[in-house]
Amino acid sequence: MSFVEYGDTIKDGDTAIVFLGHESMFPVKVQHGSVTQTKYGVIRHSTDLIGKKYGSKVTCSKGGWVFILHPTPELWTMNLPHRTQILYSTDISIITMMLELKPGSIVCESGTGSGSLSHALIRTVAPTGHLYTVEFHQQRAEKAREEFREHGVEHLVTVTNQDVCKNGFGVSNIADAVFLDIPSPWEAIGHAKSALKAEEVPIKHVLLGLGKWFKKFVRINGASYQLSGKKINRSTFPCKVRQFCVHNSVFLGLKI
């Protein structure tokens, strides 16, 4: 198993998703000898999980049952431990399409945060692309690296612990797309430009999230014009998904 390749059976070391019911699931690290407590009883990894097919029903000690699911970036987004506010799949979908990401794309991201978007980007650019993600908080950067390792995707991502506004992405003239979701995105636009591939790439995409910074986009426009002098194509799309239960998310983007 990995987050970029489906596996059929649960193995020692996998990250699996335990599904208890509607809107009720959690991730679990599969390990020989481990046990996991659920409200339906105990799950013993060695006997109940390892070797079973993903999608199987597992009966817990108290008699109730759960389903064990193969992890996907979407399931991860719904279940990951939050270290910061995260992006949900609705916005991630639009970002992925607007940045025209596909296998082989090179993409830069900052900040890494809790890795929600990161996992989705890695999944989309695999197996030949790469994600360069920058996080200025040391523990978060380290935690992200650890998770990418556990999820079998470390070869597709480079986490750099620095301030993107001061030091950029750590790469130059390489990216097809850049995504910024930081407190002052206009300070990083210059670095975004240098990270992007030079002339040969037809359209360069830089997306800046999030709704809460709406007013500050005014300043971004000024900065953009000064830097490139080129006519910039601007469009912004807040996107809401109405599930017939809950959830709204707002997204704002800019395309260079």
Next chain:
Amino acid sequence: MEGGAGARIREGDCAVLKRDEVFKAVSVLRRRKIIFEKQWFYLDNAIGHIYGTTFEVTSGGNLQPKQEVEETTTETKEAGTDNRNIVDDGKSQKLTHDDIKALKDKGIKGQEIVQQLIENSTTFRDKTEFAQDKYIKKKKKKYEAVITIVKPSTRILSTMYYAREPGKINHLRYDTLAQMLTLGNIHAGNKMIVMETCAGLVLGAVMERMGGYGSIIQMYPGGGPVRAATSCFGFPKPFFDNLHEFPLSKVQSLLSGTFSTETLPADPEENALVEEESNGLSEEKQTSLQETEEEPAPEAPMEINPTEEQDTMDINAEDGEFKENKEKENKENVREKQIKQWERRKKLKEAAALLREKNADGLIVASKFHPTPLLLSLLEFVAPSRPFVVYCQYKEPLLECYTKLRERGGVINLKLSETWLRNYQVLPDRSHPKLTMSGGGGYLLSGITVVLEKDKCDSSNSEALKMEEPSSKRCKLQDLPC
């Protein structure tokens, strides 16, 4: 990943013309007259340039790369504060319609014309700065014949189709398509089953996200799959090596074990042409739209074969020699047909074998047909713990589908959703929403497969009730204010 190679416009490419928010897909061919946004021109001069280049249409219908003009922002413009004294009497522009026409005929560039209009407007200086900007923008739009040639992608093509021919794609809006690709975890290496009647747009989007890795089996109604939009993406040939197709009419026989390749659906090329014309919501408008607009790219793949057949049939049998040649050609045609049929049978067997493994990594459905029977049969081919997504233009069929899936079992995490999209204008001090699009983008039903239990006696178990998803059913009736 094609870096330099795919970045330049080449002859034979499918390119997308863009002017502001209007798109049109065309084939890049020399000496082919293109009509776009009330302009006609040839694409010859565009060949060799990088995609994303902006061109101007010059006299003679030739394209010239537009020179970048530095925006002079340092100039202090003379402007008013509000419009209390501006009267809209239609007399503020001193240039007449004929004057402007004369300027155009002289070959004066659009920029010049706009300059002239500004100078000859009595009210321009009284407008506020914002109003001046807006005025200039509007005039530029009208008189500056500026066209950008962009490389097709899911983003571009889905926006284009939604704006130009939404009926052909069942009104699938681009943000809904984006949700489908993510919810379905479409990525390189998957084995996907796709069933769509969206002119091949959804198939193309899936192919783009798979990057040529993995395999796709496209299920199709009627005689053959429609892939008009797919050809616009410009995928390299190897992408199509792992693209299979299988007729829906054979699905039941495959599931019951009685499948055979003896009875094939009728010639796919003829039927595909028919499909193309009656696809979407089969309105008169659709076919007339195709006829009046020049859309060589979508039509080209479909048109080639029938005209060839036309040629062979039109040969006059008057001359004896002609007759002999015609007989030879007929024999060759028959042999060709046999080879083709044999190849199709072989492909069909391959597709059937892939489906029989019942281990697909996902299912995408986006069609004009009722989703329930499609899902109930196609889910059989999907492995457990894999996502599936169904698009429908209307909500009601999906509600029914939801219920039937609950009865069938073997699916969890069912979610019915609708995407709501709003564009914003973002300009300094002028940011505001533009318009709202909701209810017009279609609906999605998504879920995850699990191992399907054969025995239903478990359902009496009180625990099973916990696995049901009653909360979402309840919420259906009360639409929470979002």
